[in-house]
Structures are given as structure tokens and as C-alpha cells.
């Protein structure tokens with residue numbers, strides 16, 4: 087997020103307060119997030135014990151966080167050290183919220199997620215953006231964002247910002263290249279509906295969304311996103327690996343056959359040409375009609391379920407190509423889990439075996455370090471959910487800025 091940091095004038099006190107606010111808020115968040123069932127709402131005394139802050143400091147910070155509607159008391163919830171009931175604390179679901187946005191080849195999406203992680207608004211609008219200029223495509227997103235902003239206002243949520251997921255290479259506020267959208271150097275406005283907007287690669291945001299939403303996932307994994315294009319979000323020890331210039335994870339442009347069909351990126355034989363949605367449609371004998379509606383992923387699933395041989399063969403071949411590319415990635419970075427996301431999530435029952443077969447054959451350490459292939463828990467919503475989550479995370483990481491600025 088690009089919220090300004092607290093200014094340098096009473097630096098020590100301001101930064102100490104900011105640090106302590108973040109420590110207390112993070113402690114509650116780690117214990118009470120929706121995706122950590124069974125976690126009890128911690129009391130002030132428990133927070134003091136775990137964080138090493140004095141009880142007086144914790145109480146001051148908690149009062150300030152409650153005043154800013156970042157924390158809420160949940161009534162007597164646990165027993166304190168001397169046996170009397172103490173008040174539990176949770177993230178306030180009526181406080182700050184994040185707006186996630188996504189632009190993809192054939193849809194735009196928006197969702198609002200509250201501080202506690204609950205989805206409060208979610209819409210997808212199917213629209214073929216290949217035939218639109220970047221300006222008109224972004225106007226579609228802005229319109230949908232406006233609906234989400236109005237819904238958040240009706241629910242008395244205060245949006246801290248918006249994050250936009252795009253299927254391409256992102257640098258600062260610029261989409262350098264989104265081959266399947268036909269975008270080159272497209273600037274995303276810094277603000278929509280008076281909210282600050284950041285932009286990031288959809289696979290990166292989806293990987294972070296998956297990390298937050300799936301407590302069973304190991305801290306190191308590769309998230310593979312399958313839309314018309316294919317991307318990967320690489321997470322090692324809970325941190326996104328962006329690469330030195332921010333362009334890592336372009337799995338869709340790994341070469342499967344050097345002399346294969348020309349890709350939208352200009353190279354030949356990229357993975358997308360074998361396992362992207364359009365490639366699966368073509369291989370199944372259902373190429374995208376020039377002016378008609380393409381076969382949907384739900385129809386891929388229905389056809390494969392019904393035993394349709396061309397679709398089953400198309401998915402088998404897509405899975406093999408994916409397995410070849412992912413094996414290369416695993417040989418390089420040694421992750422134990424591959425998460426199939428986007429449209430690969432509903433197709434996982436047909437893709438898993440061919441992918442696993444190639445991994446077993448091609449990952450040199452496979453005998454000692456087997457690789458799991460699992461479907462995403464967020465499925466096709468991972469990128470837009472991850473985008474909203476990135477806004478929430480910025481508030482949790484730096485509540486002082488939220489309290490000093492937008493939160494009031």
C-alpha cells in the first residue's frame with residue numbers, strides 16, 4: 087500500500103506507538119482469524135504475556151484500537167490468571183475493509199473483505215476484454231468497483247483501499263505487459279472512487295490469498311493459476327518470491343516445445359499454448375467462436391464428467407504439459423506443494439494424475455521429496471480475494487497510519 091508513513095517529527099514516540107499498535111493487533115489477528123477455527127479470543131493479559139509488552143501498554147494500545155474500530159470486545163471469554171473472567175478481543179468486522187478487484191481476459195470481479203476475513207460483497211461480470219481498449223476495460227473495473235464501494239458504505243464498512251489483480255507483468259502502477267489482454271505499458275489510475283488503488287500480478291495476489299485462507303497449506307508452495315493465460319505465485323517460508331525486478335512466476339511462458347505454436351508473448355511453444363483455457367478448448371474440438379460464447383470451464387467439467395473423450399484427452403494433454411513445466415520449477419526451487427488455482431481448481435480431478443506422473447518422472451529428488459498436487463481452496467476467486475486481503479494486511483501491518491489518516 088502507498089499510505090504515507092508517519093512523519094519524522096516526534097519520531098521515537100510515534101514509531102514506538104505504531105510498532106506497539108501493530109504488535110497487539112497482529113497478536114489478536116493471528117489468534118482469531120476466521121481461518122483459524124478453535125482459536126480463543128485473547129484477553130489483554132494474554133496479549134501482554136505473549137508479546138512481552140507491559141499490561142499498561144497493552145491496555146493503552148487496545149483502547150486505541152477499539153476506538154478506531156480495529157478491535158472489538160467479545161465479553162467474558164476466557165479465565166484470567168486469578169480465575170476471574172476476562173474480556174476477549176477480536177478483530178472488529180465493522181471496521182476497516184479491503185476492496186479486491188480483478189481484470190482478466192473474459193471477466194472483471196470485485197469483492198469486499200472485512201478485517202476479520204469475511205467476504206461482504208462479491209460480484210463477477212463476464213465480459214470479453216480482448217475486444218476492448220485498455221481504457222474501456224479499466225472503465226469496466228471502475229464501474230464494478232463503484233458498486234462494491236456503495237455496498238460497503240451501506241454496510242457501514244470503511245474501505246482502506248483497493249488492489250487490482252491483472253494477468254501480466256506489473257511494475258509500480260504500470261502493467262508492462264498483459265499478453266492475453268493485449269496490454270503494453272498500461273497505467274492504472276492511482277485512485278478510484280476516492281480510494282487508493284494498487285496493482286499487482288494476479289498469481290501473486292492469489293498465492294497470498296491462498297496462504298491466508300488455507301491453514302493446512304505448508305509455508306512454501308507454488309500457486310499455479312489457470313485462466314486463458316497461466317501464471318505462478320511462488321511462496322517460500324510464507325513470503326512471496328517476486329524476483330529482483332518483480333517479474334517472477336511467468337510459468338505460462340516456459341517452453342514446452344521450442345518449435346510449437348506462436349504464443350501471445352511472441353515466443354513459440356509456451357505452456358499456455360498447451361494448457362491455457364483456449365488451448366484446452368481447441369484440443370477438445372471446441373475452439374473459441376469468433377463472435378460467440380466460448381465453452382465455459384463449468385462445461386469442461388460437465389463434459390469430462392460425462393466421459394466426453396475429446397475433453398478428457400484435452401485435459402490429459404494439458405496436465406502433461408503442466409507437469410513438464412512445473413517439474414522444471416520444482417527442480418529449481420524445491421517446493422513440496424503445488425496448488426492448482428483459477429480454472430485449474432475445478433479441473434484438478436482430471437489434471438492431478440498427469441501432472442503427478444510428470445513430476446514423478448522429471449523431479450530428480452522426487453523419490454526422497456515427493457510433491458503434492460492440491461486444488462486451491464479459494465478456486466476461481468483466489469486472485470480477487472487475495473487482492474482484498476492485501477489491503478487488509480496493510481492495515482494490520484501498520485494500524486497507526488490507518489488510525490492517523492483514512493480511519494478517521
Ligand SMILES: [Zn+2]
Pocket residue numbers: 338339349350351352353356358
Ligand atoms: Zn508465451
